[in-house]
Amino acid sequence: MALSSKPLVAGNWKMHGMTASLDEVSAIAEAIERGEAGAASCAICPPATLIAAAVERAGAGLTIGGQDCAAQDSGAHTGDIAAAMLRDAGARLVIVGHSERRAAHAETNALVRAKAEAAHRAGLTAIVCVGETRAQRDAGDAMAVIGEQLSGSVPPTADSAALVVAYEPIWAIGSGLVPAAGDIADMHGFIRQCMQAHLGSGGMAVRILYGGSVRAANAESLLGIANVDGALVGGASLTAGEFLAIASVYRR
Numbered sequence: 676m677a678l679s680s681k682p683l684v685a686g687n688w689k690m691h692g693m694t695a696s697l698d699e700v701s702a703i704a705e706a707i708e709r710g711e712a713g714a715a716s717c718a719i720c721p722p723a724t725l726i727a728a729a730v731e732r733a734g735a736g737l738t739i740g741g742q743d744c745a746a747q748d749s750g751a752h753t754g755d756i757a758a759a760m761l762r763d764a765g766a767r768l769v770i771v772g773h774s775e776r777r778a779a780h781a782e783t784n785a786l787v788r789a790k791a792e793a794a795h796r797a798g799l800t801a802i803v804c805v806g807e808t809r810a811q812r813d814a815g816d817a818m819a820v821i822g823e824q825l826s827g828s829v830p831p832t833a834d835s836a837a838l839v840v841a842y843e844p845i846w847a848i849g850s851g852l853v854p855a856a857g858d859i860a861d862m863h864g865f866i867r868q869c870m871q872a873h874l875g876s877g878g879m880a881v882r883i884l885y886g887g888s889v890r891a892a893n894a895e896s897l898l899g900i901a902n903v904d905g906a907l908v909g910g911a912s913l914t915a916g917e918f919l920a921i922a923s924v925y926r927r
């Protein structure tokens with residue numbers, strides 16, 4: 676089942692969040708039910724240990740996702756979690772290829788693509804992350820880097836409704852820095868072109884999220900940029916009020 680094609684505001688809790696954090700999930704879900712969260716689809720991706728409990732708190736309006744999945748469907752892979760297991764726990768989407776995993780776990784484009792394909796086999800929407808380093812941007816290589824990551828990481832057969840791309844410049848993550856609006860517009864326009872070249876007309880329907888230091892204070896300007904179809908939010912997704920302030924930029 677794919678998410679709807681509305682804009683998507685997804686929270687990535689990373690390795691934050693103990694059981695008490697589920698109260699934030701409840702608060703977000705209740706606000707969505709009251710119609711206070713704007714017109715976007717909302718998702719929270721907590722640590723895997725909290726997924727099943729988060730699903731119980733989430734209600735119909737809030738999607739729960741994973742932060743990673745295995746490329747294989749099952750088998751002898753100690754410590755890994757299959758996409759089908761995430762789905763069994765109630766998740767409906769999964770982030771793959773986050774720059775923290777590409778860096779800390781040496782994940783290649785080919786592995787990220789295999790994970791996205793595994794997510795699709797299990798019926799999950801895949802959020803495929805791409806992003807350049809500061810040095811790559813300063814050298815004028817940002818688009819070349821992103822183009823290569825996209826062609827290597829995005830399954831060429833993907834159903835566009837089950838595919839989301841998150842553009843997250845590595846230097847913007849957790850730093851309080853964001854690219855200039857014109858640079859985001861250029862990059863998202865380029866990603867749109869790449870998706871059309873990769874997937875044909877379906878490339879128009881792929882949602883392209885911006886991620887990296889999205890906060891309530893800058894959400895309005897970031898989410899108004901052309902071809903920005905939502906946000907992948909790290910630190911600001913840990914508290915319901917901040918997350919909801921970002922999501923409600925998409926007014927009903």
Ligand code: PGA
Binds near residue numbers: 849886888909
């Ligand atoms: P940040 O993280 O919003 O804390 O910068 C974004 C991310 O890594 O997805």
